[in-house]
Amino acid sequence: MLDRLRDSFQRLLATNGLRYADDAEEARFEDFYVHAHVAKTRAFMLMGGALVYIFFNWDRIIDPVGWTYGHAMRGFVLAPAAVLAAILMSTRRWRPHEETINALTMLAAYVGLTLIYMHLHEGFRHGGVGIVLVMMFEALLLRMRFAWFAASALAGSAFFLAVHAIHFGHLDILLMNTLVVASSLLFGLFATWSRERENRRLFDLMHQLEAAKVRVEDLVYSMLPKEIVSRIQGGETTIADSHAEVSIVFADLQGFTSLMRKLSAKQVVEILNTLFTRFDAMAEQHGIEKIKTIGDAYMAVGGMRQDDSHAEQAARLALAMRDAVTDLSRELGIPIHLRIGLHVGPFIAGVIGLRKPVFDCWGDSVNIASRLESTAPVGTIQISEPAYWRLQNRFEVRALQHVDLKGIGPTQTYLLLGALERANAPGEARTSSALAEAAPSA
DSSP states (O other): OHHHHHHHHHHHHHHTTSSOSSHHHHHHHHHHHTGGGHHHHHHHHHHHHHHHHHTHHHHHHHOTTTHHHHHHHIIIIIHHHHHHHHHHHTSTTTGGGHHHHHHHHHHHHHHHHHHHHHHSTTTHHHHHHHHHHHHHHHHHHSOOOHHHHHHHHHHHHHHHHHHHHHHOOOHHHHHHHHHHHHHHHHHHHHHHHHHHHHHHHHHHHHHHHHHHHHHHHHHHHHHSOHHHHHHHHTTOOOOEEEEEEEEEEEEEEETHHHHHTTSOHHHHHHHHHHHHHHHHHHHHHTTOEEEEEETTEEEEEEOTTOOTTHHHHHHHHHHHHHHHHHHHHHHHTOOOEEEEEEEEEEEEEEEEOSSSOEEEEESHHHHHHHHHHHHSOTTOEEEEHHHHHHHTTTEEEEEOOOEEETTTEEEOEEEEEEEOSSOOOTTOOOEEOTTTSOOOOO
């Protein structure tokens, strides 16, 4: 029964924009709206405790004879209750119950003041002012959600008016106090309702801004390496770095341009998106930085983070990319072939452009990797001699006859065939000569 009532009440609050359907989201809003202001709430509670005690002078003016009961109630019950509430809100155990503490402390104030007015001579004639002050203090200074304020204020004012009617039944005074208390209650309800609604809108806006920020950062991080983004955010304007040794991977889909003529635009984009998304995941897995895609070509670099294993990781990425293309071709029933070039050497990298900044790299090493890809036999991974010397003990390679690379001339190259089950000792490279075994034709 209680669960059904609670659920109905929560649905009512949600309908009026005063609760989130998701309990976790409501808990986050509670942290934002209530607990984030606990320091101020503690200060206000201590101030309220001091004021409720100082007002014993008001009792003394109303009843110079019977004011001692009020003095004791204020000094030994109400003021200590406010101090205890502030102390409890300072502890980790009770801080999550901040609204409960506030509501109970305020309810104690309503009840305590009502009892004081009972003992003062014609105390109820002036009691409406005290109840209104407590209600305004609760509504304006304490951080409580609407439901908590409504519960404590309604209960407290109802108790005051009920005792008023029983112990001081002067109809004119009762009507006057009812009007004053009811008006203050309406003002307090409206104030807490409107403040909470505004804060919920602000909370939603902050979440939307945070989500937008995350999307923008994800977009930026997809365009630029994380280290570069951090440097840009740090105020660096010209970003250019020289790297003594990196591993450059160039991959290009062979014959994809002619294949495009047989496919719709949507199919072309879906194929490239599927493939390059897999490449991105593989690059991240192997600690290799994606640089860019140009048409159906993909470029990635390892070693910009001072990783000594970049050549090995680049080789494993190249093998994984080759296998990924084979798998996708089998899945779609479409002939898709890949050529890959891998070179190890120095290069320069930096960011160019302001409106659409691009991270790019330059140097002979980039050109060599590109030429290795363009001259590689279809479906293979062609590597340079510097790459061979770094990979020979961990991968199976095959030496080719000298390949004439444009702008470079005859160059000794190798085919990367796969990873060895165990690493060879230095000098035990597993390499077969192209003179003994003909390489696949381009």
